[in-house]
Amino acid sequence: MEQQEASEDAVMTRIGQAIMLLHGGDREEARNRFGALWSEIGEAGDPLHRCTLAHYMADAQDDASDELAWDLRALAAAEGLSEERLARHEVTLAVRAFYPSLHLNLAADYVKLDRPEPARAHLERARAATDALGDDGYGNGVRAAIDRLERRLAGE
Numbered sequence: 001m002e003q004q005e006a007s008e009d010a011v012m013t014r015i016g017q018a019i020m021l022l023h024g025g026d027r028e029e030a031r032n033r034f035g036a037l038w039s040e041i042g043e044a045g046d047p048l049h050r051c052t053l054a055h056y057m058a059d060a061q062d063d064a065s066d067e068l069a070w071d072l073r074a075l076a077a078a079e080g081l082s083e084e085r086l087a088r089h090e091v092t093l094a095v096r097a098f099y100p101s102l103h104l105n106l107a108a109d110y111v112k113l114d115r116p117e118p119a120r121a122h123l124e125r126a127r128a129a130t131d132a133l134g135d136d137g138y139g140n141g142v143r144a145a146i147d148r149l150e151r152r153l154a155g156e
Contacts, residue, residue: 011041011049019056031060051077051098058105064112071105078102099129100142107149116153123149 014037022030034057041049051074058070078098103126110119126146133139 011037011046012052015049015053015056018053022056022060027060027062031057034060047077047081050074051081055102055105058109064109068106068109068113071102071109075102075106096129096132097134100126100133100146102126103129104142104146104149111149111153119149120153123153 014033018030018033018037021033034053037049037053038057041053043050054070054074054077058067058074061067061070081098103122107119107122107126110116110122123146126142127150130139130143130146133142
């Protein structure tokens with residue numbers, strides 16, 4: 001069991017390294033690393049790995065349809081993620097805290113694709129899930145992004 005958890009931590013470390021490349025502006029290398037990791041993890045791999053990787057792989061896409069596909073993979077993986085699995089990685093997180101961001105990203109994807117109805121539906125789901133967010137920088141940032149996208153969809 002310890003060796004399996006160490007291996008899982010190594011995967012999260014590698015995902016984190018690719019995230020750093022993405023945030024540093026090297027989208028192509030981040031995409032390459034995410035792609036290689038996705039090939040290793042596979043569609044049936046650990047839901048935490050798949051959710052995290054797909055969530056950030058979406059951000060590395062240049063095409064809005066590809067971004068949507070990765071965000072849908074992230075949501076599907078989150079739906080298979082247990083609290084117990086998440087606690088083995090990070091005791092302070094709850095699975096339900098992922099949903100506001102996941103639905104916000106999907107709403108933004110649909111806006112980019114000029115599909116306002118599914119955008120509104122995911123924005124409503126994001127807003128409904130915000131009770132899972134903390135009163136901190138991350139939670140406030142997600143709530144502010146939901147507000148901005150709601151105003152944009154309302155045509156303000």
